Amino acid sequence: MDGVRIIASREFAAYFATPLAYVFIVIFLALMGVFTFYLGGFFERGQADLLPFFNFHPWLYLFLVPAISMRLWAEERKSGSIELLMTLPVTTTDAVIGKFAAAWAFTAIALALTFPIWITVNYLGDPDNGVIAAAYLGSLLMAGAFLAIGSCISAANRNQVVAFIITLVVCFVFLLAGFPLVLDFFSGWAPQAVVDTIAGLSFLQHFNAISKGVVDLRDVVYFLVVIGTWLYATAVVLDLKKAD
Amino acid sequence: MIRAESLTRRYGPLTAVDNLSFIVQPGEVLGFLGPNGAGKTTTMRMIAGFVPPTSGRAEICGYSVEEQSLEARRRIGYLPEGAPSYGEMSVRDFLQFVARVRGLRGDRLKVRVDDVIGRLELAGVLDQRIETLSKGFRRRVGLAQAIVHDPPVLILDEPTDGLDPNQKHQVRQLIGTMARDKIIVISTHILEEVDAVCTRAIIIAAGRIVADKTPEQLARDSRYHNAVTLRVEKASLVRDMAAELRGLEQVASVDIVEATRTLTVFPKAGASVFADVSALATSRGWSLQQLTLENGRMDEVFRRITTEAATKGAA
Structure with missing residues (x-):
């Protein structure tokens, strides 16, 4: 566990040692504002809730989270520091969890910095803060799931741009798994049970369920299982091809 | 270990x-x-x-x-x-x-x-x-x-x-x-x-x-092990000296590099030629700039061993 903590804190500091952290946070917050106020019609709706704000999170994450996750392992591979890291006395699992935890903590900070909108809505009206808290939790869990997918794909690639693009596509499929766009691809030939399972994988449905304020344990567990599975896959990929 | x-x-x-x-x-x-x-x-x-x-x-x-x-x-x-x-x-x-x-x-x-x-x-x-x-x-x-x-x-x-x-x-x-x-x-x-x-x-x-x-x-293992290298002042002497050195009993061969006026005397297996070469130089009155006994050259051994291995591997 010590290994996880040390690696996570090194990794976390690395975000702020480069412009990456600041650029990401500024763009994240700016886009959040644009989406919420212009596309979401925050004022025009005249309702004291943050639905127009949270509705855009999945789409923003789709582009911004792969930008964070792409460097997780691809950069280590490219600079050769992976050889250093993997010959230190830490297990592959510790390294995977440590790096993921740092990335997740970083997105948590970006997300937390959206607090002015929460203050705004409380100033203007009387929203249900329980629903807002649940939506923040859902948003954070979804970001974690995106990151875990990105971690695995970054581990399999040396090139960060390739990792970015593949992550984006895979995340897109997961996001829309419950929609015809993805389901039609399977429904022609796969058995109904498989199609139903795929439909159940949709990030969007689980996120929407949580963000309505109903924190169903199943939705939370779903995201945690997705994270765990992809991190496990990351460790497997690394053990198989860390030196390639 | x-x-x-x-x-x-x-x-x-x-x-x-x-x-x-x-x-x-x-x-x-x-x-x-x-x-x-x-x-x-x-x-x-x-x-x-x-x-x-x-x-x-x-x-x-x-x-x-x-x-x-x-x-x-x-x-x-x-x-x-x-x-x-x-x-x-x-x-x-x-x-x-x-x-x-x-x-x-x-x-x-x-x-x-x-x-x-x-x-x-x-x-x-x-x-x-x-x-x-x-x-x-x-x-x-x-x-x-x-x-x-x-x-x-x-x-x-x-x-x-x-x-x-x-x-x-x-x-x-x-x-x-x-x-x-x-x-x-x-x-x-x-x-x-x-x-x-x-x-x-x-x-x-x-x-x-x-x-x-x-x-x-x-x-x-180097062929330079126990070889003797001489450098002389006059380039014109190099060939004559080589001929004389080859006449020594323990000498296997002599290499000449005329550009640097250098001769390298290789002894027969297990033999030592430094004393003989030095004595010959004194008796002939050659004016030497350098007279050294070689330890052996690692680069030569390295090259020989690794190229032998490469040709064997290719065969």
Whole structure:
């Protein structure tokens, strides 16, 4: 566990040692504002809730989270520091969890910095803060799931741009798994049970369920299982091809 | 102790390391020599636990590198090829990070980090980001992280690459001072380095061990071992002198380089010709600028052994 903590804190500091952290946070917050106020019609709706704000999170994450996750392992591979890291006395699992935890903590900070909108809505009206808290939790869990997918794909690639693009596509499929766009691809030939399972994988449905304020344990567990599975896959990929 | 048993690594159809076995004891400084692509780095990576062997196994102080990986890794200090590190970190942060991962804490951490900073003369760049450092400094940072936990086994892949002659000298001295109670394996293609720091040299070519000897024994294999080199003032004399030298009983052959006015006299197997050559020079009154007895030339041995292995491998 010590290994996880040390690696996570090194990794976390690395975000702020480069412009990456600041650029990401500024763009994240700016886009959040644009989406919420212009596309979401925050004022025009005249309702004291943050639905127009949270509705855009999945789409923003789709582009911004792969930008964070792409460097997780691809950069280590490219600079050769992976050889250093993997010959230190830490297990592959510790390294995977440590790096993921740092990335997740970083997105948590970006997300937390959206607090002015929460203050705004409380100033203007009387929203249900329980629903807002649940939506923040859902948003954070979804970001974690995106990151875990990105971690695995970054581990399999040396090139960060390739990792970015593949992550984006895979995340897109997961996001829309419950929609015809993805389901039609399977429904022609796969058995109904498989199609139903795929439909159940949709990030969007689980996120929407949580963000309505109903924190169903199943939705939370779903995201945690997705994270765990992809991190496990990351460790497997690394053990198989860390030196390639 | 490092024990390598039939280490083999294949990359697709290519066999990078082919059935390598050796044992290294504490106090030994083993030099890994070989042409580029001979398998030096792959071998070191297998010992350090970065690349799993296709077959065979490696053991560090009794711990299997594959099955008891963490125990083995705790006992190794490893400088990977090219001395990679985290460029965005400062030297201080990086060394502390490695020390922490290595399990050092509190006072012990401070003492050890300060010690390696002193040994590798990094005090002046502690707060600089590693990516802004020169190649020589980066290499020294890599060496510092490898020895920060005072490991019993050191694996150093080209520790002096990119250093200037003064820095090379320092690093060799550092290796020398640590050598007494440690096991040190270095790879290099600088032959003088083997002479300077190693107690044993393994030459590998095309993934196989082609020689495993002390540097002195290797030099003895050279055709230059016990040869005598003369340099004279007048180029016109060189040919006549060569003819006379060939007449000596113990002389096998004489090489001439007219451009530098140099002759090299090779003795017959096991013979010594220095006294005879020197006597002949005195009696003939040759005016010599140089008269030296050769120890043997490592580069010549290296070239011969590795090219022989290559032609054998091709056949």
